[in-house]
Amino acid sequence: MTWVLNNLGLILELTLEHIRLSILPIVLGFLIAIPLGWVAYRYRLTRGLILTLVGLLYTIPSLALFVILPPLLGIGFLSEANVIIALTIYAVAIMARSVADALASVDPDVRQAATAVGYSSWGRFWGVDFPLAGPVLLAGLRVVAVSTVSLLTVGIVVGVQSLGYLFTNGYERGILASVLTGVVMTVLVALLFDRVLVLLGRLLMPWTRTRTAPLAKGAAA
């Protein structure tokens, strides 16, 4: 406990850094997954191929990725970009399937009705399909957020500061409190992201809350 009190400044700094570094891969991963997931959803033939290939990305060990990326992209081995790009790849790997599933979850009748009243394909995607895919997208995004926050700790091996520092530091110097604090703070940051996403979901998808309203018809069906 004294270790924690003596290092409050460091812990806070690393936590903020961890939050900052997590945001970009989550957002980028989401944005890149949208067109990929859409293609997988839209064209049956490519679905298996795209989702399998993208899924395989997740199986590449993060250390290997940190080593492969810099020469491939001409970025610094010890740069933040290295870690952010690697984490974005993992985010895409998870999210592309979520996007495909989310789009497939939209009621075909609603989709047809939207077309029948005069939505263009582009307008319908953003005005109908995408928002109605929201709940499943959100579920995927929550997994991505937790995964990113946890994976980011590995970035310490290429010198990118995050809560991961508390692991290596604690290990090298034999300070158990440091390791435990790292674990607890990582979990808390993950929970924070999760809460924020759920809240955003409620804010952006007010209709999902009406399902349980007393008047809702077919809610039990």
Next chain:
Amino acid sequence: MIEFRSISKRFDDGTLAVDDFSLVIPSRRITVLVGSSGSGKTTLLRMINRMVDATTGALEIDGENVSTIEPVQLRRRIGYVMQNSGLLPHRRVIDNIATVPRLNGVPKKQAHERALELMDTVGLDRELAERYPAQLSGGQQQRVGVARGLAVDPNILLMDEPFGAVDPIVRADLQQELLRLQRELDKTVVFVTHDIDEAFLLGHQVVILEKGGRIAQKGTPAEILANPASDFVASFVGADRGKRALSIQTIDGAQVLVDGDGNLAGRLVEAGPA
């Protein structure tokens, strides 16, 4: 006027859904396409707003071939109402009704004012405007669907079994409402149903379809009932089972009509000048 000229539709999987179909749908009248499941009613209806394109043949609206009209533009000037309302679950009632005017670029405030007026037109309490579709009863949802169909004041209203999923009492209500609306607004309505009673109640022109969109008979309800063109039609309208047969019985000196089940249908009076 909507005119189908030798229209056929073969889907990609080889199904011949409509085979050489020709029909004139007069303006400002209700035409009902009625037939059993798979007879091609929906396919025919969807050709009018190009949700489905004919394989061969021509379809004209007021002399204009629909294949020359851009589908999205065409759909925005034709009302479409379907079973289970087809409302957008993530939009409030008022936004659902205002959907098409908004797509056409009408300012939000104006579109919303019009939507509220339409709620009056279709008999919906304005208080429901802020609700989501899931918070409405089935009958209310259908009314919202009709209001949305009317939002751009289209000449043509396409209705695909719009009252199929509501209970009989609400359905009877909605049917009367549709008759009133058509009288007041003078729309060309093309209505699809598999319920012959609904067809006879609503249709100025009733078209009875067999498989492949083959017309078994068309005419006014009276014409069809008076003179079924085939055994198929007779059985479809229930004439063969005596369902439509009324017999005269004399009770206390007055003549009353009794239906096939022995239930009282009405009292016979001299038809006076209309």
